[in-house]
Amino acid sequence: MAKASTRAPVLGPAFIRLLARFGDTDLPRTPPVLTERLAQWFDWNRALVLSRALDGSLPVAGDGQDFDDAQDAECVGVRQSLVQAIDADIAPASDYQPYRQHCVAAQRAMQAATGLLRGRLRDMLARQSPAKARLAEVDAVMEATLSPRELMLLARVPGLLGLHFQRLRDAGAPSRAGADAPDDFPATPAASPWLARFRQDMRMALLAELEVRFHPIDGLLAALRTR
Template identity: 65%
Template sequence: MAKAIQRAPVLGPAFIRLLARFKDDAVSRAAPDVPERLAQWFDWNRAITLSRALDNRAPPPPEGPAFDESQDAECARIRAMLTDAIHADIDMTPPRNAPAAETAAQAAFAPYRQHCLKQQRSMQIATGKLRGRLRDMLARQSEAKAQLAEVDAVMEATLSPREHNLLANVPALLGLHFERLHDSNIATPTDAPASDSPTTSSGPWLANFRQDLRIALLAELDVRFHPIEGLLAALRTR
């Protein structure tokens, strides 16, 4: 009896392991070298800007509210709102102006892709505003924290474009995952005309995909909140 091929586990954050499973291709078997990867993302201009943020006094913070429990609660409220949107029912109306689908699976995936893009946009806008507001509050607490806020601003400006490009791959990977599940579980009935498309409206595979979609979006939400949690921890420290 032939032995099943054992895949080497993908090392790295849970979100990366999840996306590797959707792609059905463990791209890297070794743990990522974070310093080396960051060095590739920093050009000399960004490196100089970061060095100045670390060595120089931060500029005066803008006027605004101080951090208190209400701000902490607002962060929790925004995260809960984004989480509820991810768990909400998916609008299955075919998107307008969607590119022509080449296969039945691609056409069936279109509403899910639209849902994914909508949630990603909401997360990006909400977390971006929240991060900037918390950073301003941090800069008002002390000179040392103002310097930390300046470093965070440089890191956001440097890494956000890379993060945006990487997260833009999530809908495509989910699409590949959907197509594999679709092609493996949907068969055209033998008594149906050859031109008829197989149904994609039910089946355990579709419920599993919906759950995978929500898990992926929740994992992305965790990633987007990492810097926010770091700012909150610094704000709570006196």
Template identity: 75%
Template structure:
């Protein structure tokens, strides 16, 4: 019988809890205070820029295309396209090109890693462009909203590099999760009948309930990442819809 986990539950958003479950590392029971963590991420140049965005005279609204129902529908379409990318069938054939970054990775996990990386690239490209476009539209509505757009631009420039670095570890954590589930689902190597059983658990066939669980976990992880990437976009949309 498998031992019950003795690790303390991790507090925080669903995405963080999910990644903590994939990781074998012990994480702190209490998450760090947000203000303390932000203080580590903001250098003095960024802090001054943010202060100016908050304290300077309200910028004037500029001329340009405004936000309307068509723009709202386009945002929904782009999000659905990203959902379709995550839900798409995974190509299980061997990669055609050699990838130096994939050296040492379980061959059975490579197709899933490629799917994860492709979904992340699509999310990063789409949400980056969409956030900038919505920010430009927000600046057209009123001086107050123009200030909000300016603050969002500073926050994106400051936090996005850190966010991308953290999200880049997701494929690796999923790879560890794949290996643990595969090893747990591999045939028993201590066969009492004395039959020859491969010592290398990577020889275990990539099939069975463990694989179905992994595919579902990867899907949930990518959907949670999509929600995280859309948090600032959802905030901009809420501001744009408020008149």
């Protein structure tokens, strides 16, 4: 009888739980306190910039394009196009390289699209009122401070998916030290249950990453919709 896993369940967002499973690692049951982690990420220069954004005089709302239903619909369209890129079909392969390329391409598309969208929404927010202009200024400081660390951490996703791919393939393939593969073992990657599971897991991971990348955008949209 297989021994039951003694690993403690991982707490946190779906994206973190997925990456922990793919990496076969245990994470702390109690995540670090947010304020303590932010204090480690902010150097004194960034802290001064954030302080000025929070405590300085309210910026003057500028001129430019206003946020409206068309802009809201465009945001929905950007998100849908990124989901379609994630769902783009890949020819089944027993080697991880095509899937790595797909993962990296999807990440680059997410980074480019969400970066442009976030900047445009922030500009629109700054034009609505002085108070919202301050919020936009704070968001700009947070993006400049946290984005490098975010990119560094997200860059590990293809590697973790590669480890997950290897484990599933090793568990699903017949032993190469023994006789020929049994008659019921899939002859092509497309028919392999382990590969179908991996493809679904990769899709879930990329969709979860998309949700993470859209968190600040969703916050800006909520502020823009509030009059």
